[in-house]
Amino acid sequence: MSLPSSLIADIGGTNARFRLVRDGAPETSLLLPVTEFDDSLGLIRCAMDRLSCARLDHIRIALAGRIAGNRVALTNGTL
Numbered sequence: 668m669s670l671p672s673s674l675i676a677d678i679g680g681t682n683a684r685f686r687l688v689r690d691g692a693p694e695t696s697l698l699l700p701v702t703e704f705d706d707s708l709g710l711i712r713c714a715m716d717r718l719s720c721a722r723l724d725h726i727r728i729a730l731a732g733r734i735a736g737n738r739v740a741l742t743n744g745t746l
Contacts, residue, residue, distance in 0.1 A: 671724030674715065678707065679731040680743025685714040701741075 675686040678701065685697040695718050704710040711728075715721065732741040 672720060672722065673725040673727065674711075674718070674720060674723050676711065676714070676726065676728040677731075678710070678728060678741070680741045683710055683714070685718065687718045687720055 672690075673688040675688060677684045681701060683699045683701050685699070686693055687695045687697075697714055697717055699710060699714060699717075701710065704713065711726070715723070730739045730741065731743070732739045
């Protein structure tokens with residue numbers, strides 16, 4: 668039985684760091700510049716495409732900013 672696949676993300680105002688974890692082991696890392704994307708969904712989709720992970724069991728995201736309702740205002744960014 669295989670363990671779940673997870674995408675771990677740390678999204679800051681300048682860069683977003685992603686790590687793909689499969690079967691309990693870290694596999695691949697990716698760094699993307701936040702300023703190249705209009706929204707967070709496009710950023711996450713790009714990361715999933717580049718990491719070849721069409722299906723995930725979990726996504727865990729850390730964001731550098733303040734939470735207001737269901738939105739996060741990045742401290743140094745515009746996503």
